[in-house]
Amino acid sequence: xxxxxxxxxxxxxxxxxxxxxxxxxxxxxxxxxxxxxxxxxxxxxxxxxxxxxxxxxxxxxxxxxxxxxxxxxxxxxxxxxxxxxxxxxxxxxxxxxxxxxxxxxxxxxxxxxxxxxxxxxxxxxxxxxxxxxxxxxxxxxxxxxxxxxxxxxxxxxxxxxxxxxxxxxxxxxxxxxxxxxxxxxxxxxxxxxxxxxxxxxxxxxxxxxxxxxxxxxxxxxxxxxxxxxxxxxxxxxxxxxxxxxxxxxxxxxxxxxxxxxxxxxxxxxxxxxxxxxxxxxxxxxxxxxxxxxxxxxxxxxxxxxxxxxxxxxxxxxxxxxxxxxxxxxxxxxxxxxxxxxxxxxxxxxxxxxxxxxxxxxxxxxxxxxxxxxxxxxxxxxxxxxxxxxxxxxxxxxxxxxxxxxxxxxxxxxxxxxxxxxxxxxxxxxxxxxxxxxxxxxx
Numbered sequence: 001x002x003x004x005x006x007x008x009x010x011x012x013x014x015x016x017x018x019x020x021x022x023x024x025x026x027x028x029x030x031x032x033x034x035x036x037x038x039x040x041x042x043x044x045x046x047x048x049x050x051x052x053x054x055x056x057x058x059x060x061x062x063x064x065x066x067x068x069x070x071x072x073x074x075x076x077x078x079x080x081x082x083x084x085x086x087x088x089x090x091x092x093x094x095x096x097x098x099x100x101x102x103x104x105x106x107x108x109x110x111x112x113x114x115x116x117x118x119x120x121x122x123x124x125x126x127x128x129x130x131x132x133x134x135x136x137x138x139x140x141x142x143x144x145x146x147x148x149x150x151x152x153x154x155x156x157x158x159x160x161x162x163x164x165x166x167x168x169x170x171x172x173x174x175x176x177x178x179x180x181x182x183x184x185x186x187x188x189x190x191x192x193x194x195x196x197x198x199x200x201x202x203x204x205x206x207x208x209x210x211x212x213x214x215x216x217x218x219x220x221x222x223x224x225x226x227x228x229x230x231x232x233x234x235x236x237x238x239x240x241x242x243x244x245x246x247x248x249x250x251x252x253x254x255x256x257x258x259x260x261x262x263x264x265x266x267x268x269x270x271x272x273x274x275x276x277x278x279x280x281x282x283x284x285x286x287x288x289x290x291x292x293x294x295x296x297x298x299x300x301x302x303x304x305x306x307x308x309x310x311x312x313x314x315x316x317x318x319x320x321x322x323x324x325x326x327x328x329x330x331x332x333x334x335x336x337x338x339x340x341x342x343x344x345x346x347x348x349x350x351x352x353x354x355x356x357x358x359x360x361x362x363x364x365x366x367x368x369x370x371x372x373x374x375x376x377x378x379x380x381x382x383x384x385x386x387x388x389x390x391x392x393x394x395x396x397x398x399x400x401x402x403x404x405x406x407x408x409x410x411x412x413x414x415x416x417x418x419x420x421x422x423x424x425x426x427x428x429x430x431x432x433x434x435x436x437x438x439x440x441x442x
Contacts, residue, residue, distance in 0.1 A: 012176025193235025
């Protein structure tokens, strides 16, 4: 893969090539991407979507929105550090094409800002609830009416693929969704493949999937423009900057989810400090640390040090392996090569045991599971009855919530995706409110 292609400023609908050297420096295309994401309704809805604790009532706990902002900040730093080194190794990018190191930071920041935009309510349990409805629930009735790949899109409903749909889907006369640059869309796509074959290899790009059947046409256009390598028809090599988006996310959820567990009293403070010290022991300034009198101050210092340590580590790993990354042969997440891999694993293990599997999280995930299954059942039956010209008054009331044109015939796959897309855009609170209304609780 070539950086000249990978840094494409092209957007949906462009007829002419956009050149970096001709860009307005006060309104650079990659920076416009960030603005468009942050002002979108889909991004704003993340303020009421679960990061760790569903329907949390405390301001100490991160939402998807605060998490995404922090991932974006970390991603911007990673992009800038890597960008400086790439321009040294490939000076023609700057001298001939006009790219600056900040461009790399802007691309990664925008993609990182959007990285969770496709996640349904109630965190990853929301994805599982949607998938389970079609695999084991009443949605199984649609299996024979779908192609194998269409059905797989539903039973393995994936927030990353849904994010690509939200960012690029034409709606209400607006073509191309947010019309982000192809470089940013490429960096966003951690799993540039369809739902089948499922996990064909152990390569990190095959862990999940990144595009629904409904969006393959534009996906292929983006892939072609960026010059992403075909990986034996299983999918495509990642855009190199997708590794940095992933690293930014890994850094934040490792450290910040751990911190949430401490603030909620699920992880003992002294144990937490010990684990963080193990991660930053090589860079810890004992004289500074000894002057910090409260646990909160010590935690803040260690958190900052841990994030900076992992940023430097991830950037160094990327630069050391740039050639393999450009060839599509680098097989794992950057931090899987980290010298701190064991310390990171220890922190994640504690978070899983004390936070993700806590009674509070488990109970609310059970509630979220039931809420989404109920909504899916109501909406899919309403669409099904409408398409079969058997819609009841109740069905028509439900379908008023949708933006789609109900006058045109939709395939089964189209209206099922419409249902899933609508539900995925709901906040935790919205989903709960609609659930209560369906149950007759005003």
